[in-house]
Amino acid sequence: MQNPSDRHEYPAHWEADVVLRDGGITHVRPITEDDAQRLVSFYEQVSDESKYLRFFSPYPRLSAKDVHRFTHHDYVDRVGLAATVGGDFIATVRYDRVDATGMPASAPADEAEVAFLVQDAHQGRGVASAMLEHIAAVARERGVRRFTAEVLPANTKMIKVFTDAGYAQKRSYEDGVVRLHLDLEPTGRSLAVQQAREQRAEARSVRRLLAPGSVAVIGVSRTPGGVGRGVLEHLRDGGFTGALHAVNASFPEDLTEIEGVPAHRSLGAVDGPVDLAVVAVPADRVPEVVDACGAHGVQGLVVLSAGYAELGPEGRERQRQLVRQARAFGMRVIGPNAFGVVNTAPGVRLNASLAPEMPRAGRIGLFTQSGAIGVALLSRLHRRGGGVTGVTGVSTFVSAGNRADVSGNDVLQYWYDDPETDVALMYLESIGNPRKFNRLARRTAAAKPLVVVQGARHSGVPQGHAVRATRLPHDTVSALLRQAGVIRVDTITELVDAGLLLARQPLPAGPR
Template identity: 40%
Template sequence: MTDNKVTARPVHALLTDGTTIRIRSAQPGDHAQVLRMFDEMSTENLRFRFFSIARTSARQAADRCCRRAEPGHLVLVAEASGHLLGLAEYEVVEAPGTADIGLAVADGHHHLGIGTLLLEHLVSAAREASITAFTADALVENHEVIKVFADLGLRTTRYVEGPEVRYTVQLDQDEAYLSAVDERARSAAVVNLRPLLRPKSIAVIGVGRKPGSVGRAVLRNLRTGGFTGQLCAVNPGASSFMGVPAHPSVNSLPLVPELAVLAVPAAALPGAAADCGKAGVRALVVVSAGLDHAQAEGVLAACREYGMRLVGPNCLGIANTEPGFSFDATFAANHPRPGTAGVAVQSGGVGIALLDGLSRLGIGVSSFVSLGDKYDVSGNDMLQWWESDGRTDLALVHLESFGNPRAFSRTARRVSRHMPVLTVDAGRTEAGRRGAASHTAAAATRTMTRRALFAQAGITATRTISELLETAALFHAQPLPAGSRVAVVTNTQGAGVPAADACAEAGLEVPVFGDELIAALRADLPEGATAGNPVDVTAAVSEDQLGRCLDRLAGDTGIDAVLVVLAPTAVATATGDDLARALLREPGSGACPVVTVRLGQSPAVELLPAEGGGAVPAYADPQAAARALAHAAERARHLERPPGSMGDLDGVDTDCARALADSFLADHPDGGWLSPRECAALLSCYGIPQLPWAWAETEDEAVLAAERLKGPDGLTVLKAHWPGLLHKTVQHAIHLDLRGDSQVRAAYRDFETRFAGLLTGVVVQPLAGRGVELFAGVVQDDVFGPLVLFGLGGTATEVLADQAACLAPLSDLDVHDLITAPRCSPLLFGQDGNGPVDLEGLEGLLLRLSRMACDLPQLAKADFNPVLARPGSISALDVRVRLLPRTAGDPYLRRLR
């Protein structure tokens, strides 16, 4: 049994009031502080903790908590500013999977969430040590600790006997528990970010004398950007800048600013950050760039020691347009326009482009954060802020790296249910990934992995900044479509065809109209109009006629969106008609979104104000409009789907699987590929079906196994094996259709001859029947965790690359998406005339593979190829599993970066 890594490396986390504390394992040197905490407890709290007011119990507890670490016993302490605030411990005393726990919080620090936070970390450590349940005793009158257990989110049973209650807490990390942790994290983060995003006082440190200096530009924007709080500057050689008083150092400031913007040279940053922390500053924005590793560590260490949040370094700054809290602490050329879009970016250049684009569209921003190198405050923090600020209804994030993708995914999945979350899928190519890595020291991530994250989290991923703004305009101004059926309307026939093509290429449907709708449209339109889809209203159409046409289409139950392509004509000019007004009479034409393409329009997208409020997005080309509508249709589909569920799986033996992995890595410290026997044992731990097989190390053993395993047709298969053999077909290391002893012997001798010095044995199997050959696998990404892949199998796997991917753990909906996404999916549903395969069994195999990947961080790679899918069965024919010596921290544990 091993203890969690938290025992070796302290972590920082947030309390309910936003205070930063440090959590670490107890050490023998903590004895005096632990004893002091117990000695300073009130008589009542002492009785609640020890069921007695005798001080000898406190001393015995201090002795136990601070003894040297032992297997099955772990003590975590919480501290801030060198003071001990609380402790939690578990000790295995009876059954190996159960531990007794104790909890204590220092007097004067109750109701801050210290006990709950310690228990969360204790739960994470215990789960890694294969502990499945906690037991705890409390007095029935100890309402505080009873509430802690009730609110924890874990399955808890209690047994009351006289004045005591005994709790049993199951340590399952289920959705109820994770949701409770999410809510506590969101609440603490929002409180903690207030000094950053709603500061009452700001200091700019490093204001240069030169007009073009970054610090001076930030101060100017603060001076002219509507900030009504106290503002000051730090420069040792000046008394004021632009009417703002300047002081020689942070220590000489007449007030303690809540927020400090640092624009000093990289070498001076650690000292400046420490000075701010000592003075009581609550948050830092570091616009300086070029920090080396030691300087970066120094800045972050100061932030953690003094409980400051940090944006940057190497960032453009931050801004908030909220009335009463408005400020612009950026060095952008223009102030952001107030609005409802939250923006978080790593690249300052992208940030400027988005600020300008949103301002031009009239959407504006609620708050803007340039994350820069993202040492601390992240996109996850900002999503939680926007979720709670009461202003933001559209979130735009541009991230070049992910610190904790699975935590980000959970937050985005929740937030995207309430507001659109849009991003640019940056780094799609190798060149782009190199750029991201050099710009922010970000690790390159595979495109498939990143797209899986976005899709599962409900994030709308665009390819360019322009596409992001085009989609944001539609989300901001129009309702979502009920489906993907689009009516195309144009006043020039030649423009309707490319518009219809653009819709089809974007994945939208341009349906054929029914006779009744065609007749009604013809009655509304001028002579010569075409009432099919696309609808050619002709250049002679009047503003009123076009309006009636659009109303009829928008109200038709067979139409989900209307795309209007307008070209300027002399006819409309001569009659005084403004066809665009027909779109603007009723914003959005009810529940059906209406967008327009104005050929010859200069901006790529703009919002046309409609009568009575609202707006209609106008695009310069049909492709942009179609892409935006496709994103809107996809978001509508996402919102219609219920959240996926993580069902329980029977027949899973996690302890056995972990023991197998530990045993293999003990014998192979550098990791490696499991043998066929070890692969089979691992699959058996998860109930994954396999084709019957036998291991043979001699010719006679192969013959006997073939006789025992041959199928109804009498045919068998021999597969050569040696450590490191990956592609049997390429190596010609497989013999099929073997009948009788002589053919089995000949096949075995062939392997012995060709693979002399390599061959360690052969796998004997019956020849599998006909079916669909599929591929299922896992790749353990160092950043994103396990990725489950599925698609067409057999020898064509790598050539055709017909695969889909989802990040584990998989929900039932994720599995459905995996099965239906590949191009080969129609084969699974019987479209080849053979009837559907065992879909329930296939879903089960993928869920079990996902569970295996989540249980075993050592699982670096798993390939099931092929998996044979038939109407009555699913079985893995060939399995390769590679283990590496590594551990994975709990991605959902509350802690700061």
């Protein structure tokens, strides 16, 4: 990617991976002059109606002048951002700084006209709302304090995007056009809107991983034994309610099933959608598997494969590339080096993990970063739960491994409004984003008990984990947890005991 600029270099810090309303991911980045063909292809896939609503008249194609204007920016007075999936544009947003008369201007003018265009196939996913958040942040950075937008009255979806954003705004109607003025200074309502959008999107992204309609296990051996074959058997024996597929490129052409499960030599040979792929192949083969998953429209990955950041610098780069590759296709990743995920809900019955038995169903959610700790927790919960059923079993279990993508914060977002989980238990070896964790933990703990073991008594990060070190003393983290209303315990035995106690009795009445 070039860094064209009349006045500023390419602002790489504006790039971001954004979780959308349906749980998918899009990559938001500045538009450059190298994007001319991407822009033309994007526009060709937009309906005539959407083009009319954007340009207020029939506008079947972009002229060469349009393409030049929409791909050449100075990243100060003229800024364009694109939302991409698989490298292709699915939406664009731009602002142009103007003066009081609406003519092009430069600083110190602090007003800009803003306009969006979202591909029809991606409308309704919350793309425009997410793009508005990002272009507003960019504008504030560049000294723009107000947006104006002209919208046709028939474009009710876009009007709603602006009015729901929570910014202070004014609206007028002139010459058949709705004119909106937005003050970009964050308000309590705009921040609440952003956090609510974040919660819904991240919860949905985890839900897609925990409640898939179909699962493919990639790397299943023909003979018993091996990680992939084991997970396939756990899914089958656990009673997974959706479609199940076994995939291995080395299967003979005449092999049609493995122990009653349809067998395929490639993911592309699967007839129908695959929501979740469990990847159990050597690390050097994972990239081709991710490409195949992206091409097939897979929504999420559980990567059991090891050989990533836990091995050092080369592995860390391999891990970063895994996340970049998956997110380019809009997929989220649990792992790598993960133990797997479990959902005991009767309508799902998912045991996509290395645990040989489906845990007893109940109302307790479990999150760990370590597979060994996950095994110990499941075992202790099963033993100590005794014959009590209905509440003291597991609702969902996530062992995130190296946490290259999905982390404890994402799972907290899911548990917050999960009706199947009454108590949340977490074994944390580090906290990658203490501020966000504090905010999410405080909110979750107000709705249901949250019990945490702080596993690593040091300021560093366990090897392999794709998080920044908190660099906070253990006592400071403990105080942070207390302030958030989290119940902190010292051992996994206490974690299980506290979880069972809280699951068996309702929360006491009172204001705290």
